[in-house]
Amino acid sequence: MAKTRNPLAETGDLLSVDRDSMRPLAERMRPRRLDEMVGQRRLLAEGSALRKAVEAGHVHSMILWGPPGCGKTTLALLLAQYADAEFKAISAVLSGLPEVRQVLAEAAQRFSGGRKTVLFVDEVHRFNKAQQDAFxxxxxxxxIIFVGATTENPSFELNSALLSRCRVHVLEPVSADDIVQALQRALQDQERGLGGQGIRVSDEALHEIASAADGDVRRALTLLEIAAELASTDDGEITAQSLLQVLADRTRRFDKGGEQFYDQISALHKSVRSSNPDAALYWLTRMLDGGCDRAYLARRLTRMAIEDIGLADPRAQQMALEAWNIYDRLGSPEGELAFAQLVLYLASTAKSNAGYAAFNQAKRDVREHGTQEVPMHLRNAPTKLMKQLGYGTGYQYDHDAEGGIALDQTAFPDAMGERVYYQPVERGMEIKLKEKLDRLRAAREQARSGNHKGKR
Structure with a gap:
């Protein structure tokens, strides 16, 4: 009996093919097996614990932490595939608690029927505590087998209850060499990629695209797709000129409020502290390039001048304020040169945290000793009653003392005794301060010792 044609089915097949062709190249080329994933060698290497678990279909709930385009969504899809589980995805940006409850109810019903569900939650860090607790x-x-994806540090963004039930896996940015492999596969794949289009491209161009993608495979494939569209009007070759157009507005990864941001400001601060002007200039430029708030940079640079240079070179603090003022007057990009020169100076000049350490010690004593009374000889006596009560009695006016300092006069509360907080270092201007204070402190100690002997 001849098989009956089904025009509707054929039409559906054609529509399916058309829909596939309309999907972006990055989506079409999404890996279907673990072997097709590029990068993540540490996490998915042959014999690794995660790879063994996935291949055996023994998938656990997890948090995937990594930058955009490193394979978090793809890995979640593969987890469901290898575990023969239903894959459901929601976005914390688009979904609220009602949608979460509905998905969970469907998963419970599916579970009662003997089928597992991999629930992928993209941008999970955007869910609040109540929404996270629902899982x-x-x-x-x-x-459910919970798979949360985040670009932010889970320690800061996810509550401890959710973290205790999931294992955190760290994904890394994909290297340029690995991205090139993904691009070559897309160019060769005739079913899902560009293999049937006869696109010609040099190895140098592929490396340039991979480098511009900045660790993001999805972005690299998107750039290749755009370049291929231009090449179709240029005899099928991705030329240097067309590539220049595609990569004209390349940007680097930079999260103005996330962990990467604080890692970079930490790198800048520590490069200044370790007197490495070249590294400090690099990190400053990275932050400027990423669009960091210039007022924030000005504040942090001023903080560095106070905390890490201090009195070894008091000029640094004034230069920081001047650079801040210059930027406010000139704006970008001209004013950024003032920040660059400031960073070079801060990193190159003498360093001392003696003032910072002294201040912290003084704060600790204030906390530990509570509200101490001001010694009577240091109190002001503007009224007759206060003088009668002994306010100011015994005070020595330093300008009348020999050498301009009353050496045997204490300035600390009686219950505390003398304290030494400030210990100048032998660098920069603090060398002279140290010499003077060492002499002065020795003379004070000698004067106090003499007074004690005289009272015996």
Whole structure:
């Protein structure tokens, strides 16, 4: 009996093909097996614990932490595939608690029927505590295999209850060489990629695209797709000129409020502290390039001048304020040169945290000793009653003393005794301060010792 044609089915097949062709190249080329993933060698290497678990279909709830385009969504899809589980995805940006509850209810129903669900939650760090807590009982019962994806440090953004039920896996930016492999596969793949289009491109151009993607495979494939569209009007070759157009507005990864941001400001501060002007200039430029708030940079640079240079070179603090003022007057990009010159100076000049350390010690004594009374000889006596009560009695006016300093006069509360907080270093201007204070402190100690002997 001849097989009956089904025009609707054929039309559906054609529509499916058309829809596939309309999907972005990055989506079409999403890996279907672990072997197709590029990068993440540490996490997914042959014999690694995670790879063994995935290949065996024994998938656990997890948090995938890594930058954009490193393979978090792809890995979640593969987890469901290898575990023969239903894959459901929600976005913390677009979904609220009602949508979460609905997905969880469907997963519970599926679980009662004997099928597991991998629930992928993109941008999970954007969910608040109540929304994160909604997953907990379902993870415990095994109703869902929870896979949360985040670009932020889970320690800061996810509550401890959710973290305790999931294992955190760190994904790294994909190297340029690995991205080139993904681009070459896309150029050769005739089913999902560009293999049937006869696109010609040099190895140098592929490396340039990979470098511009800045660790993001999805972005690299998007750039290749745009370049291929231009090449179709240029005899099928991705030329240097067309590539220049595609990569004209390349940008680097920079998160103005996330961990990467604080890692970079930490690198800048520590490069200044270690007197490495070249590294300090590099990190400053990275932050400027990423669009960091210039007022924030000005504040942090001023802080460095106070905390790490201090009195070894008091000029640094004034230069920091001047650079801040110059930027406010000139704006970008001209004013950024003032920041660059400031960073070079801060990194190159003498360093001392003696003032910073002394201030912290003084604060600690204030906390520990509470409200100490001001010694009577240091109190002001503007009224007759206060003089009668002994305010100011015994005070020595330093300008009348020999050498301009009353050496045997204490300035600390009686219950505390003398303290030494400030210990100048032998660098920069603090060398002279140290010499003077060492002499002065020795003379004060000698004067106090003499007074004690005289009272015996």
């Amino acid at each position: 907990l009982p379902h993870i415990e019962r095994g109703t």
